[in-house]
Amino acid sequence: MANMFFTIALFLVLLSTSGFIVYIIKQQKKIFLLSFMTLSACFIFHTLFLVNQYYTLGVAPVISLKSSLSFFAWCITGAYLCFHVRFRLMVLGSFVTPIAAALMIISSTIQGLEPTVNPILKTPWFTAHVVTIFIGNGIFAISFTAAVMYLIQEGQIKRKTLGSFYKRLPSLETLDSINHHSIMYGFPFLTIGIIAGAIYAQNALGSYWRWDPKEVWTLITWLAYAMLLHERLAVGWRGRRAALMSILCFLILIFTFLGGSIWLSDYHSFRNLGLGAGL
């Protein structure tokens, strides 16, 4: 049953992505509406899948690379749907859905069943920790997308070569505003996620902070976003510089996510999470 939900969600996200790509070329509102509805349906099936997983595992389904990628995709889709309500920027979907689709495809190709869950993970603090962090990640993915769109549009206007994207992308002010808001909304989630993680670590392992490589990189990510937010709010950074910085921040975030979970980490790695050995 759960697998069926996932397959349907995967199918729908691919359908919606192709729709959004056709939309950016053809610029017809009908195509956007169809793609958007498909994506909403995808989000519903994906949610059903996750709820099912949660009840089967007894813990947030974010304990292997396969499941985290799928959860990441869910967060990005959710963040996009929320941002659409606020900004009504149709073309954003054409940039966001390919990311979500790519994550879903990678997730679906990773073999293996969900590992047995270490009982130590079955606490609300663990779930709170991963869920808030990933929601933050999803929102930051939107800021990354908006930053890329900003750089494309700004480059065209600055160099005075108004190509085919010029008409299709919105104004610089809109993109900058999306970038700004997504960092402002994403940052509290990241912060709460880190705090929840620390509390969980105290309860489960007896210390708030252990200087595990992933913790260190998470701190670096947090500091990078904190700096960007500070520069934006206090110094008045905006536009190109803010866009470049938010792309850099997101790359650090991705490195932390992948590097910390696969190569570097000690107890944050999926291998250890799964078997519970490192704990």
Next chain:
Amino acid sequence: MTVIIDIGMNHMSAPVELRECFANDAGKMGIALGYMRESELIKEGLFISTCNRVEALFTTDYPEEARKTVISMFSTMGGVSEDSFISNLYIFEDMEAVSHIFRVASSLDSMVLGEPQILGQIKDAYHRASATEKTTGVILNRLMHRAFHAAKRVKTETGISESAVSVSYAAVELAKKIFYGLEGKQVLLIGAGEMAELAARHLIGQGVESLFVANRSFDKAMQVADLFHGKAILFEEIGHYLIGTDIVITSTGSKEYIITHDLVRKSLRERRNRPLFFIDIAVPRDVEPSVNNLENIYVYDIDDLMTIVEENSAQRKDEAIKAERIIQEESIRFEKWLKTLEVVPTIVALKERTEALRKAEMERSLSVLGQLTESQLQAVEALTVSLADKIINDPILILKSKAGRAGRDIFLDVARRLFNLDMENQKRS
């Protein structure tokens, strides 16, 4: 045979001095429509008059005479002699008139290809003719609705009205790609000039909130500021006002740069890096080119804007070819409909003739049949109606199918004779 005729002049056929004489004013339109309604020669009429064109569109059974009256109407209306403008007129008949009016409505005949106002102007003219003056009928009503349909197709199926084709409009489009909306933005106009003022006017039309005007002569600045309900400032204050400004339009005759790299750089921090858009229409330029290298500052000079306009114009020409195809399709469709119209009178006559015969026969028979009950009477009525309908059903279908064909007139003639629709043999029988 009813003919559709269009007589008119546009920006290409006539100079502005001549077009002015028939210029867009509601009174003249009323006179023209009244004249066409009164004329015995003209069946339906429509009069279009904008600053770039005058068109009289009408249907008539006497093309030669009607043409002459319309030309003399032009002459009295404009207060000019016929000789002075007759060579500037174009006259289209039938399908040529149809596709001409389709092209006009779709803005393919406009000075600025694809400009959106013309459709609205034609709709107004049609509304005036059809609703107020009641000078249009079956043919023109249908023709105009098809023209609006063709215009809509051209607008949605081609990119003809998508891109800016004037410098000031291109500047406004750019401003809209830098700022989310122009509501509440502040504009600084440095220097004066027609193009700069046009750009300012466009920006105000888009909701720009406040406008400041700087000029070497404060007097002149005051004048221009009054024009736009703005505020005049001294030339020396430009640096200060740059801080709150979002869009700057420059068009002075100055030989040196008015806006230097240093001047803008100094304002950056106080502006908190808000984007600033310079539209430099002046030649030689007023804004130092290196200002464009500053972060969040965009400078477009007249050449940059002209390049955009030229690219857009070229694009529009490509789209115009697509649009011409749509016009042809729609003209052919209209022509088909028009041809069905020509068999209509015969079909109507056929129906009337059979109905008259049926009624006469019914009356005669009823007296013979004696007392009938209500239901019997209805049955007889229904019987005769369906009998008559069945008999003429096939002939009508054949006539309709011949509507647009070559042998149509033969069929019409035969039908008229066979069913004696013209009542020629009345006496003989």
